[in-house]
Amino acid sequence: MTSLWLAWRTVQRYRARTLLAMAGVAVIGALLFDMLLLSHGLVASFADLLNHSGYDVRVFSAQGVLLARTPIPHASELSAALERLPEVDSVARIRLARATTVGENGSDLEVAVVGSSHTGARVAWRVTKGADLPIDAGSADRCSVLAGRNLAAALKLQPGATLPMRAGARGEGSALPTVPCRVVGIAESPFTAAGEYDVLTTMQGLHEIGGGSIEPDSADLVFVASRADSGSAAAVRAIAALRPDMRVYSNDDVIEQFNRNGFAYFRQISFVLSSITVVFTFLLVATILTVSTNQRLGEIAALRALGISRRRIAAMVLWESVLIVGGGGLVALPLGGLVAIGLDRILKQMPGVPDALHFFVFESNAVALHAVLLATTAVVAAGYPIWLTARLPIASTLRREVIG
Amino acid sequence: MTSFRRRGLLLLIAAACLSAMPGSAQTASSDASPPSILVSRQLANRAHLTIGEVVTLATNQAGTSGRSFKVAGIYEPTPDPMRFTVERLEARLHLADLVGLIADPADPGTTDAVDAINIRLVNPADAEHFADELSARVPGLDVRSTSRPPDGDPFQVLDRFHLAISLVTVAGSTAFLLALMIIRAEERRETVGAMRLLGISRRSLLLEVAVEGVLIASAGAVFGALMAFGAEGIVNRVFQARYDTTLVFVRITRSIALRSLAIAVPLGVGVGIGASWTLLRRNILSLVGR
Numbered sequence: 001m002t003s004l005w006l007a008w009r010t011v012q013r014y015r016a017r018t019l020l021a022m023a024g025v026a027v028i029g030a031l032l033f034d035m036l037l038l039s040h041g042l043v044a045s046f047a048d049l050l051n052h053s054g055y056d057v058r059v060f061s062a063q064g065v066l067l068a069r070t071p072i073p074h075a076s077e078l079s080a081a082l083e084r085l086p087e088v089d090s091v092a093r094i095r096l097a098r099a100t101t102v103g104e105n106g107s108d109l110e111v112a113v114v115g116s117s118h119t120g121a122r123v124a125w126r127v128t129k130g131a132d133l134p135i136d137a138g139s140a141d142r143c144s145v146l147a148g149r150n151l152a153a154a155l156k157l158q159p160g161a162t163l164p165m166r167a168g169a170r171g172e173g174s175a176l177p178t179v180p181c182r183v184v185g186i187a188e189s190p191f192t193a194a195g196e197y198d199v200l201t202t203m204q205g206l207h208e209i210g211g212g213s214i215e216p217d218s219a220d221l222v223f224v225a226s227r228a229d230s231g232s233a234a235a236v237r238a239i240a241a242l243r244p245d246m247r248v249y250s251n252d253d254v255i256e257q258f259n260r261n262g263f264a265y266f267r268q269i270s271f272v273l274s275s276i277t278v279v280f281t282f283l284l285v286a287t288i289l290t291v292s293t294n295q296r297l298g299e300i301a302a303l304r305a306l307g308i309s310r311r312r313i314a315a316m317v318l319w320e321s322v323l324i325v326g327g328g329g330l331v332a333l334p335l336g337g338l339v340a341i342g343l344d345r346i347l348k349q350m351p352g353v354p355d356a357l358h359f360f361v362f363e364s365n366a367v368a369l370h371a372v373l374l375a376t377t378a379v380v381a382a383g384y385p386i387w388l389t390a391r392l393p394i395a396s397t398l399r400r401e402v403i404g
Numbered sequence: 405m406t407s408f409r410r411r412g413l414l415l416l417i418a419a420a421c422l423s424a425m426p427g428s429a430q431t432a433s434s435d436a437s438p439p440s441i442l443v444s445r446q447l448a449n450r451a452h453l454t455i456g457e458v459v460t461l462a463t464n465q466a467g468t469s470g471r472s473f474k475v476a477g478i479y480e481p482t483p484d485p486m487r488f489t490v491e492r493l494e495a496r497l498h499l500a501d502l503v504g505l506i507a508d509p510a511d512p513g514t515t516d517a518v519d520a521i522n523i524r525l526v527n528p529a530d531a532e533h534f535a536d537e538l539s540a541r542v543p544g545l546d547v548r549s550t551s552r553p554p555d556g557d558p559f560q561v562l563d564r565f566h567l568a569i570s571l572v573t574v575a576g577s578t579a580f581l582l583a584l585m586i587i588r589a590e591e592r593r594e595t596v597g598a599m600r601l602l603g604i605s606r607r608s609l610l611l612e613v614a615v616e617g618v619l620i621a622s623a624g625a626v627f628g629a630l631m632a633f634g635a636e637g638i639v640n641r642v643f644q645a646r647y648d649t650t651l652v653f654v655r656i657t658r659s660i661a662l663r664s665l666a667i668a669v670p671l672g673v674g675v676g677i678g679a680s681w682t683l684l685r686r687n688i689l690s691l692v693g694r
Binding site for chain 2: 016017018020021023024025026027028030031260261264265268272273280284287288291292295339342343346347349350351
């Protein structure tokens with residue numbers, strides 16, 4: 001009879017307590033798994049989101065503070081200069097503005113307007129219905145827009161519909177006229193937050209919406225795609241040398257900065273909770289095994305008296321721990337996945353978090369680390385009960401148990 | 405004389421509260437001695453600044469067109485949970501001094517420009533109404549209440565996140581506790597059988613288990629709360645040192661401690677009674693092994 005078989009018989013005999021212990025490990029293991037997913041998930045998702053745009057370098061004006069940079073003037077000149085660099089493959093200009101449209105009930109609805117020098121497909125807007133945005137030169141319309149999914153759903157917009165737009169935030173007084181924009185298509189942007197209404201338009205369209213107040217040859221941000229043989233770092237160096245008056249960041253720089261600052265809270269909470277869950281699992285499994293072993297001292301002494309070696313008894317206790325933690329750990333993975341979906345949904349209620357961004361991202365490394373941590377916990381938790389059984393005096397234990 | 409030449413190292417803040425600064429901007433600029441500034445503790449530490457020292461502030465890396473200022477004091481920046489990971493390398497200047505430093509002489513508009521105006525209302529409850537009215541009257545202004553927005557408050561979202569994690573932890577703990585209580589009930593099987601044989605009713609035994617549960621669960625909950633109180637200081641000190649801030653990261657309030665007690669005690673008692681009930685409902689003879 002092997003140690004594993006002995007352990008299996010024991011867990012079958014004490015089925016209720018074993019199942020409950022496994023359930024406990026499963027729930028706590030699920031939390032541990034989620035914290036491991038969280039430890040790197042947001043950064044991985046953010047990197048995926050940035051790389052999804054198809055551009056790996058971002059150029060901003062050096063004027064102004066981080067969230068309120070002055071637009072880059074003469075942006076088309078800058079674009080042309082950047083496109084001439086051997087390290088650069090393509091360039092796209094982006095200008096952002098706020099505008100207001102009329103909601104279904106007649107109230108003002110605030111819309112984020114993204115002006116682009118390129119079509120939607122070139123700046124990561126996926127057209128789901130209708131046509132893509134025409135580039136400025138080929139557009140006959142004064143103001144063509146791609147309506148974001150949320151706005152299209154809220155106003156029941158279809159391609160060909162007219163969307164009245166006026167520059168300025170909701171509730172803000174404005175003497176600017178309302179511009180009738182034509183919806184050429186419905187599209188999804190990975191950068192749109194839940195509940196946020198946005199449209200993509202041409203630079204000319206943005207100029208029209210702004211009533212001439214928004215300079216069409218300006219940009220808040222210039223996207224640059226580096227050539228594959230040069231890489232983003234070389235492109236950053238070349239652009240910085242060409243235009244020292246600009247701030248130039250590669251996607252890797254942005255991710256690194258985000259990892260250091262914006263993500264710090266979640267990394268810390270992930271580390272703290274992972275540590276607590278591992279200690280918690282260890283304490284509880286060790287307690288259950290110890291109490292269970294104490295309860296079965298007579299039985300274990302009898303097995304020893306029958307000639308089963310100390311080593312096999314110790315292995316049996318270790319297998320019991322492995323069965324409890326292993327069984328619970330296996331259930332923890334799908335359970336953790338479900339809990340992660342719920343927790344992700346809660347965290348995505350934060351303002352401004354894009355729909356495509358996730359806090360919990362499945363990674364095989366997290367599964368491997370989860371398995372290693374639980375296996376270590378199982379072994380360490382079995383340590384004290386193994387020590388108890390190893391030093392068990394057979395004769396006196398049997399005598400005490402029989403008299404008892 | 406110390407120069408700050410590192411780009412992005414310094415965040416200049418125009419002091420709106422002139423009373424916090426010794427002397428007025430008017431006096432400072434007309435006086436022969438350089439105007440006064442306050443520097444944050446973090447900046448003072450990083451640049452080894454002392455009170456009375458004269459420093460040069462410039463808006464470009466080369467340090468050209470820089471101006472001299474005298475460090476009048478060192479201040480602790482107000483902790484900001486939205487920016488706790490950011491190193492607070494800041495200096496506070498009189499508004500006129502800051503404008504003098506950054507204004508473009510070729511553009512007269514820049515000599516009378518500010519980034520923001522803080523307004524204290526007579527009745528703070530009117531903030532939303534005031535913001536709407538001012539926005540409507542002055543196009544182009546972004547007017548916001550400084551109080552937390554009712555919708556989309558990131559801290560409310562974090563509250564919900566922590567609550568969800570707590571619920572998962574409570575579910576896991578309950579399963580473990582139930583397993584332990586079942587083992588414990590099994591241990592007492594013969595004792596319970598003997599008591600039943602002596603005529604003690606199931607109700608009395610259940611009551612005994614409930615009272616025992618209240619005592620153990622209360623002791624456990626109090627111990628947990630004390631542990632949390634102990635950990636509070638450690639966690640705060642570790643994170644305050646890590647981020648060089650005075651921000652309080654963990655605060656165990658009376659209501660949190662009471663809420664924990666309110667969850668832990670009934671849960672402990674319920675689990676104890678549930679585990680004992682599996683034993684008490686058995687036949688007396690099976691309890692004593694007959």
